[in-house]
Amino acid sequence: MDKQQLMEEAKTARDRAYVPYSKFPVGAALLTKGGKVYHGCNIENSGFSMTNCAERTAFFKAISEGDTEFAALAVTADTPGPVSPCGACRQVMTEFCSGDMPVYLTNLEGDVLETTVSGLLPGAFRAEDMNHAAE
Ligand SMILES: O=c1ccn([C@H]2C[C@H](O)[C@@H](CO)O2)c(=O)[nH]1
Numbered sequence: 680m681d682k683q684q685l686m687e688e689a690k691t692a693r694d695r696a697y698v699p700y701s702k703f704p705v706g707a708a709l710l711t712k713g714g715k716v717y718h719g720c721n722i723e724n725s726g727f728s729m730t731n732c733a734e735r736t737a738f739f740k741a742i743s744e745g746d747t748e749f750a751a752l753a754v755t756a757d758t759p760g761p762v763s764p765c766g767a768c769r770q771v772m773t774e775f776c777s778g779d780m781p782v783y784l785t786n787l788e789g790d791v792l793e794t795t796v797s798g799l800l801p802g803a804f805r806a807e808d809m810n811h812a813a814e
């Protein structure tokens with residue numbers, strides 16, 4: 680699966696967004712090292728704080744199915760430039776991916792920003808930071 684295909688998968692995922700409040704659908708496609716793609720969409724709630732972003736939906740689906748090794752992530756929305764993941768999603772990516780994993784941020788116009796997990800959250804707090812304290 681190349682990056683163009685993964686971005687197309689993110690568009691498909693976006694079609695399933697549940698966004699009656701923001702009317703801002705977002706799609707994510709998370710590629711596992713085994714070649715499987717998990718789709719994620721944002722899922723809102725009348726209690727706004729219960730909203731789950733597209734990116735975290737994809738991760739939580741994968742983790743809950745036992746898939747924990749990831750190769751790439753694509754995210755798309757109808758934004759003026761490439762969509763920018765929120766801080767919570769950047770932290771969740773950091774938890775489950777290596778810092779150099781590619782992330783393709785795009786929009787419906789086809790603008791693409793190729794970055795990495797550590798590029799999205801430089802200096803992130805990681806589990807390894809806690810282990811150092813215990814040594
Ligand atoms: O990268 C992003 C940014 C926002 N949202 C969602 C959360 C909410 O449903 C809507 C507006 O913030 O967009 C995502 O899913 N991913």
Ligand SMILES: [Zn+2]
Nearest residue numbers: 732764765768
């Ligand atoms: Zn988010």
